[in-house]
Amino acid sequence: MNNNIKKLGYFFIIIFSVLALYLGYLNAVLGPKLATDPHNRRLAAAEEAVTRGSIYDRRGVVLAEDKVVGGVKKRVYPLGSGTAHLLGFVSQQYGRAGLESTFDTYLLAMDQAGRIQALVDRVLGRQRYGYNVTLTVDSRLQSKAFQLLGGRPGAVVALDPRTGAVLAMVSSPSYDPASVDAVVRSETTMQNGRKVEIKTTGYDLLKVQTEAAPLLNRAARGVYPPGSTFKVVTGAGFLGANPGGPDRVYQCTGSLVAEGFVLKDFGVHGKIGLDQATAISCNTYFAGMGLELGDEGLKKAARDFGFELIEYDKDGQQKGGYPVTGGEIPYNPGTLPKSRMPLPEVASAAIGQGRVLVSPFQMALVAAGLANRGVVMKPLVLERVSTRNGIVIRRISPDPLLTAVHPGVAARLTAAMEESVLQGTSAPAALKGVRVAGKTGSAQNPNGTHAWFIGFAPVEDPRIALAVILENAGSGAYEAAPVAREIIREYLR
Amino acid sequence: MLLAGLFLAAGALAAYLWRGGEARLVFVGAAVPVLAFLLVGVLWQALGFRADQYLLPLVAMFSFTSLVFLYRLSPGYAYRQFVWLLVGILFLFLTTRLFSNYRWLSQYKYIYGLLGALALIVPIFFGIEQGGAKSWLDFKFFHLQPSEFVKILVVLFLASFMSENKMVLSRGTESLLGLNLPGPRVWGPLLGMWGVSLILLVFQRDLGAALIYFGTFLAMVYVATARSLYVTLGLSLFTAGGALSYLLFDHVRQRVNIWLLNPYNFIELGDKEYDQAYQIIQSLFAIGAGGITGTGLGAGYPGFIPAVHTDFIFAAITEETGLMGGLGLVVLYLFFIYRGLKVALEARDDFSKLLASGLTALMGLQAFIIIAGVTKLLPLTGVTLPFISYGGSSLVANFIILGMILSISHEARCHEQQH
Numbered sequence: 001m002n003n004n005i006k007k008l009g010y011f012f013i014i015i016f017s018v019l020a021l022y023l024g025y026l027n028a029v030l031g032p033k034l035a036t037d038p039h040n041r042r043l044a045a046a047e048e049a050v051t052r053g054s055i056y057d058r059r060g061v062v063l064a065e066d067k068v069v070g071g072v073k074k075r076v077y078p079l080g081s082g083t084a085h086l087l088g089f090v091s092q093q094y095g096r097a098g099l100e101s102t103f104d105t106y107l108l109a110m111d112q113a114g115r116i117q118a119l120v121d122r123v124l125g126r127q128r129y130g131y132n133v134t135l136t137v138d139s140r141l142q143s144k145a146f147q148l149l150g151g152r153p154g155a156v157v158a159l160d161p162r163t164g165a166v167l168a169m170v171s172s173p174s175y176d177p178a179s180v181d182a183v184v185r186s187e188t189t190m191q192n193g194r195k196v197e198i199k200t201t202g203y204d205l206l207k208v209q210t211e212a213a214p215l216l217n218r219a220a221r222g223v224y225p226p227g228s229t230f231k232v233v234t235g236a237g238f239l240g241a242n243p244g245g246p247d248r249v250y251q252c253t254g255s256l257v258a259e260g261f262v263l264k265d266f267g268v269h270g271k272i273g274l275d276q277a278t279a280i281s282c283n284t285y286f287a288g289m290g291l292e293l294g295d296e297g298l299k300k301a302a303r304d305f306g307f308e309l310i311e312y313d314k315d316g317q318q319k320g321g322y323p324v325t326g327g328e329i330p331y332n333p334g335t336l337p338k339s340r341m342p343l344p345e346v347a348s349a350a351i352g353q354g355r356v357l358v359s360p361f362q363m364a365l366v367a368a369g370l371a372n373r374g375v376v377m378k379p380l381v382l383e384r385v386s387t388r389n390g391i392v393i394r395r396i397s398p399d400p401l402l403t404a405v406h407p408g409v410a411a412r413l414t415a416a417m418e419e420s421v422l423q424g425t426s427a428p429a430a431l432k433g434v435r436v437a438g439k440t441g442s443a444q445n446p447n448g449t450h451a452w453f454i455g456f457a458p459v460e461d462p463r464i465a466l467a468v469i470l471e472n473a474g475s476g477a478y479e480a481a482p483v484a485r486e487i488i489r490e491y492l493r
Numbered sequence: 494m495l496l497a498g499l500f501l502a503a504g505a506l507a508a509y510l511w512r513g514g515e516a517r518l519v520f521v522g523a524a525v526p527v528l529a530f531l532l533v534g535v536l537w538q539a540l541g542f543r544a545d546q547y548l549l550p551l552v553a554m555f556s557f558t559s560l561v562f563l564y565r566l567s568p569g570y571a572y573r574q575f576v577w578l579l580v581g582i583l584f585l586f587l588t589t590r591l592f593s594n595y596r597w598l599s600q601y602k603y604i605y606g607l608l609g610a611l612a613l614i615v616p617i618f619f620g621i622e623q624g625g626a627k628s629w630l631d632f633k634f635f636h637l638q639p640s641e642f643v644k645i646l647v648v649l650f651l652a653s654f655m656s657e658n659k660m661v662l663s664r665g666t667e668s669l670l671g672l673n674l675p676g677p678r679v680w681g682p683l684l685g686m687w688g689v690s691l692i693l694l695v696f697q698r699d700l701g702a703a704l705i706y707f708g709t710f711l712a713m714v715y716v717a718t719a720r721s722l723y724v725t726l727g728l729s730l731f732t733a734g735g736a737l738s739y740l741l742f743d744h745v746r747q748r749v750n751i752w753l754l755n756p757y758n759f760i761e762l763g764d765k766e767y768d769q770a771y772q773i774i775q776s777l778f779a780i781g782a783g784g785i786t787g788t789g790l791g792a793g794y795p796g797f798i799p800a801v802h803t804d805f806i807f808a809a810i811t812e813e814t815g816l817m818g819g820l821g822l823v824v825l826y827l828f829f830i831y832r833g834l835k836v837a838l839e840a841r842d843d844f845s846k847l848l849a850s851g852l853t854a855l856m857g858l859q860a861f862i863i864i865a866g867v868t869k870l871l872p873l874t875g876v877t878l879p880f881i882s883y884g885g886s887s888l889v890a891n892f893i894i895l896g897m898i899l900s901i902s903h904e905a906r907c908h909e910q911q912h
Binding site: 001002003004005006007008009011012013015016018019020022023024026027028030031032033034035037039040041042045112115116118119 | 712715716717718719774775777778780781782783784785786787788789792794797811815816819820823824826827830831834837838843846847850854857861864865868870
């Protein structure tokens with residue numbers, strides 16, 4: 001019997017060990033996630049006790065801070081609606097959004113060291129402060145971009161191609177983050193014999209504007225057809241598949257036939273190579289490239305830049321939700337249909353029509369990848385976290401995300417994109433004394449034409465890569481390219 | 494013992510600083526239990542009671558943790574728990590005095606069976622409902638939960654029955670489907686008693702107790718017979734029973750469904766699911782908030798968890814003392830089991846061995862089930878954390894169990910000395 005008792009003891013040791021391991025997992029691994037879950041009432045409770053950390057731009061300009069106005073603690077955003085989608089908001093009623101939510105752990109000092117500090121502060125009766133967060137964002141560039149959009153629906157994403165650092169991320173139309181909780185109007189009605197007060201907040205008003213959708217962060221979560229800007233992806237795929245081959249020369253007759261489907265170009269361009277085709281944005285040239293790549297080759301090229309494949313049901317609707325790439329700024333990756341595309345669709349996908357969809361953030365990553373010799377860096381927006389006394393507790397270093405193309409391919413495409421700025425559709429993006437590479441796009445859609453521009457500068461040592469979109473504004477050359485030019489000018493000045 | 498005393502002193506100091514004032518109260522609250530434990534220790538020494546030296550300090554540690562945290566959560570509960578603790582210590586002492594000649598207890602096994610069944614039936618008709626379980630009797634001044642005491646009777650019954658029929662049970666007299674099974678006369682009363690208590694528990698809707706009873710039953714069967722066949726049979730019976738009650742009873746289904754929810758992505762939960770799982774989610778938030786060292790006593794927000802002072806006290810302790818505190822408790826319970834089983838090993842006869850290991854398994858399973866429940870390792874069932882959760886019946890019953898284990902230990906050691 002003693003043997004059995006011992007075995008019973010081993011059994012208990014096993015189940016208690018499982019329990020201990022699980023407890024450790026729960027506490028140490030899942031703990032941080034649980035701590036910042038928006039449902040967690042501890043967040044609001046912590047908020048009461050802590051002066052939330054400030055958010056600074058790369059030069060130390062305040063983007064968000066707690067201020068006591070008339071005895072009430074308020075979150076103040078000096079750039080107002082210009083940073084609304086980037087920073088998000090903090091609201092008692094509607095939770096938190098944007099970077100305010102992403103960096104809650106820091107802003108409320110909820111890490112292990114912060115907990116100990118909190119205990120010390122409590123014993124000594126001191127005010128508690130969250131950590132300050134410094135972003136890679138350039139507030140001047142951010143303001144400039146927002147101003148250039150001028151309230152038109154659209155978005156700008158600017159990155160440092162060498163590090164993946166987000167320099168500016170703007171979405172328009174925007175809203176005032178401080179007005180989310182504000183009661184705009186209050187009505188009293190009788191309901192079941194009781195007086196019921198119905199309060200309408202700023203958020204309620206924003207929520208119902210489905211057309212303008214001011215709450216939508218178009219830069220990261222807007223999904224558009226890329227139009228001709230996608231041609232650089234097609235070109236990258238083709239050059240990658242034919243390394244060291246001679247420049248593809250093609251006789252543009254103004255149209256292209258794929259399995260009986262006629263794809264019309266806007267002109268007859270004659271005999272052209274890659275540089276010219278990119279400069280004038282010849283549809284048949286790149287559609288032909290797409291046909292040579294085929295369904296698989298084109299998808300591989302896109303996936304090399306981080307695109308994903310999604311399923312469509314019979315009615316042409318996406319199955320399940322649209323994919324989201326996690327990280328400091330969650331964004332929608334570009335997508336292509338998972339099922340095999342027939343040749344006519346391959347041809348139109350190669351020029352960014354059909355079921356190719358992208359977010360401006362994704363297109364900025366494409367531009368940045370080409371600028372950085374083919375390596376796409378992991379996007380990052382947090383530069384460092386520091387205590388109130390300036391002690392840096394976390395600093396972020398850049399990491400490569402993926403290798404999209406070989407350096408040689410990137411260089412070849414860069415030359416073609418520079419040609420586009422020098423004597424092609426991207427000419428409005430040209431800057432005196434700065435070599436700019438770019439590609440326009442005018443993406444037709446049922447409601448009009450989206451004006452696109454992607455590019456980077458200076459070509460010899462790129463420091464900024466960007467994507468600009470103006471919804472249904474018309475031609476990429478006349479609407480988007482000038483916006484990009486002014487942003488580049490502002491940044492490189 | 495000294496360590497436990499220091500622990501309570503520190504806890505009392507913290508509680509005093511935190512609540513401010515009520516100094517005399519806190520002092521009395523801290524000093525009296527320490528003195529009571531010491532008194533029991535001294536009395537035992539004087540009376541030549543030579544039981545295991547570790548169990549009492551362990552339980553003192555649990556009790557002090559209980560007082561400190563109940564005081565922190567809600568002083569009202571701490572005052573009542575304080576009274577119950579003294580009653581429990583008294584019962585502990587009485588048990589060790591009256592129970593010292595415990596072997597005669599094995600004679601009256603059917604009386605326990607009957608008593609236990611009776612104690613379980615009464616609340617069905619006269620009981621009141623608390624926390625979803627109808628297992629309480631209302632005695633004006635306090636509420637009594639008979640199932641807390643029935644568990645002692647169950648272990649007594651099983652121990653006496655199994656020690657008597659051990660040979661038959663482990664060898665088997667009849668062959669069924671190629672398996673040697675004992676005759677129905679032997680296992681009939683065993684299973685019968687078992688079925689009755691399980692059914693009663695289902696009617697009382699006290700899932701946690703049913704789980705503990707059954708686990709203890711299996712543990713004792715294993716200790717008595719070493720036949721994994723029984724354990725396998727028992728487990729399959731239990732699985733079948735569990736599946737059946739999942740289909741039949743709403744409250745069981747609800748618990749299991751909550752357990753199956755994706756727990757770590759609450760954002761994706763709908764409002765309805767979120768409301769249903771509210772309690773366990775709050776518990777997980779509390780545990781997650783603790784980190785390694787905890788927020789410190791009084792600095793967390795365990796008040797967000799409903800029923801934090803009874804079933805969820807472990808979550809509160811983990812929030813404020815962190816992973817270290819939570820693991821510490823797990824280790825202490827494991828140590829308690831170790832000492833309890835050691836007593837069983839030292840005991841001289843089958844009845845004592847079965848009784849000691851059964852009572853220890855009871856304690857261990859109870860601690861495991863509630864800690865696993867509040868951490869969502871297992872579906873949540875409402876049972877108390879032994880010696881720590883608020884609850885008079887449970888506390889007194891646990892002290893009686895401790896007394897019985899110590900008596901067995903004392904008996905074994907006395908005998909050893911004689912040889």
